[in-house]
Amino acid sequence: MIILAVVLLLVYLAVTVGLGGMARSRFDAALSEPARGGKSSARLVCRALLNDAGLMKVGVIEGWFKGWSSYDDEKEHVVLSPRLIESASPGALALAALQAARAEVARKSPGSWRRRRQALRWSSALPGFGxxxxxxxxxxxxxxPTAALWLIAAACAVGLFVFFVTLATDLRAVVIAKKSVADAKVFADSSDLELAQSVLDVAPLLDLRGPVASTRWLLLHALPMSKRS
Structure with missing residues (x-):
């Protein structure tokens, strides 16, 4: 009976940790390619914003994260282009990454991201607690023994339910980002300073606490001195 409980717990961990790790590794791989034109700071900004906003899990199913460039109407998800990451300004990339989160925040209360993180923490702790x-x-x-196994199974089931509900909501954020990604393309020709300011204005809505200081530093230092002056 104890062996069955251990196997059940290991299956739960394999599903949740495996899916989350798959999304993160594919996203990191897309952003870790050698940058052209000194755009490595843009990758850092994009990664920091997406991680802070809790959007790192988006794209788990097909490993969508390669860049925020266009919207595929047929498959209903955002398609990334490394070319955009290489050519766009740091401010434009940061805004493109944050627009999706802003669209989701506008649809919900500002505390939704914090509640979602708490739900994920509880869902990951439930199986171990059970x-x-x-x-x-x-x-x-x-x-x-049978009742104890049912208790452990129930804890794992609740944890999986919370995990997949959270994942589905994050995938919904990508669908909402259709207009935001199009706007980011237009904004890419604007002033880097204006784009950076737009990102900084929205950042407090996303409940960015500790990382917001480093994100602000990356944004401001990624801008050319001539444009900042």
Missing amino acids: FVLGLLFLFARRLQ
């Missing part, structure tokens, strides 16, 4: 609780009841002879 596993320990089931074993304690089992060894204390308060529950039969």
Whole structure:
């Protein structure tokens, strides 16, 4: 019975950690290619903003994250282009990354991202909590082995439910970003300073606490001195 409980817990961890790790590794691979024209700072800005906004999980299913360049009407998701990352200004890239999050925040309350992070933490902790609780009841002879296994299975099921609901909501944020990505293309020809200011104005809505200082530093230092002056 204990072996079955351990196997159940390992399956849960494989699903949640595996999906999250797959999205993060594919996204990092798309952004870690050698930059042309000194655009490595733009990659840092884009990655920092997406990570802070809780959008790193978007694109798990097909590994969509390669860049925010166009919208595929047929498949209903954003298609990335490394060419955009190489040619666009840091401000334009940052705005393109943040527009999707801003669209989602506008649709919900400002605290939705914080609640979603808390839900993910609880969902990841539930199976472990159920596993320990089931074993304690089992060894204390308060529950039969079958009942203890059902308790662990229920904790894993609730954790998976919260995980996939959160994932579906994040995928919805990409669909909402259709107009935002188009706007970012237009804004790419604008002033870098204006773009950076737009990002900084929106950042507080996303509940960016610790990382917001480093994001602000990256944005401002990624701009050419001539344009900042």
